[in-house]
Amino acid sequence: ETGVTQSPTHLIKTRGQQVTLRCSSQSGHNTVSWYQQALGQGPQFIFQYYREEENGRGNFPPRFSGLQFPNYSSELNVNALELDDSALYLCASSPRRNLQSLEQYFGPGTRLTVT
Amino acid sequence: KQEVTQIPAALSVPEGENLVLNCSFTDSAIYNLQWFRQDPGKGLTSLLLIQSSQREQTSGRLNASLDKSSGRSTLYIAASQPGDSATYLCAVSSPDSNYQLIWGAGTKLIIKP
Numbered sequence: 001e002t003g004v005t006q007s008p009t010h011l012i013k014t015r016g017q018q019v020t021l022r023c024s025s026q027s028g029h030n031t032v033s034w035y036q037q038a039l040g041q042g043p044q045f046i047f048q049y050y051r052e053e054e055n056g057r058g059n060f061p062p063r064f065s066g067l068q069f070p071n072y073s074s075e076l077n078v079n080a081l082e083l084d085d086s087a088l089y090l091c092a093s094s095p096r097r098n099l100q101s102l103e104q105y106f107g108p109g110t111r112l113t114v115t
Numbered sequence: 116k117q118e119v120t121q122i123p124a125a126l127s128v129p130e131g132e133n134l135v136l137n138c139s140f141t142d143s144a145i146y147n148l149q150w151f152r153q154d155p156g157k158g159l160t161s162l163l164l165i166q167s168s169q170r171e172q173t174s175g176r177l178n179a180s181l182d183k184s185s186g187r188s189t190l191y192i193a194a195s196q197p198g199d200s201a202t203y204l205c206a207v208s209s210p211d212s213n214y215q216l217i218w219g220a221g222t223k224l225i226i227k228p
Binding site: 004040041104106 | 119147156157158159160161164204206213215216218219220221
């Protein structure tokens with residue numbers, strides 16, 4: 001059984017640019033959540049997708065958007081990058097619609113640096 | 116608004132010692148509390164989950180307790196090993212956060228051989 005994978009591992013972008021991060025969920029999982037983890041901080045919930053539809057969103061501006069595909073893989077898109085967007089971006093997949101934040105399996109993350 | 120705090124931010128102990136990591140939260144109306152381990156380059160791994168109706172959970176050398184009334188949880192690690200070195204995070208799910216996890220900043224644990 002393949003775990004959660006994310007690509008790329010590391011990424012360097014310039015302020016104002018756009019970035020797309022990718023996540024492949026664990027086999028059989030239909031729910032994906034995205035988190036932003038700044039250095040020395042805990043993760044912050046960005047949004048969750050269940051069966052290709054957004055199923056909850058944290059306190060992030062609209063320039064953070066996402067997609068979930070029929071195979072339940074997911075993308076996180078960030079437009080107009082700001083320096084404060086530099087962080088580790090984590091995705092987590094779950095086997096069911098996750099109203100209780102249970103059974104989340106995390107990927108290794110994408111380290112984004114904005115200069 | 117739910118806030119989660121972990122103290123200390125870092126801890127270094129000799130191998131073999133028992134240790135306790137602390138987590139506190141401001142709103143006692145939680146649904147559950149989870150302890151995670153984070154290793155560099157390997158993401159987060161769930162260690163223990165305590166539902167709001169439970170007082171503790173155990174897994175191997177790990178024991179987590181929950182006291183909702185005081186807004187506190189502890190993670191007890193027995194007979195620590197160098198492989199336990201990692202950052203440990205606690206996170207709570209509550210109606211206040213629409214059941215999404217609110218995380219502490221973590222305690223970075225170093226076990227010295």
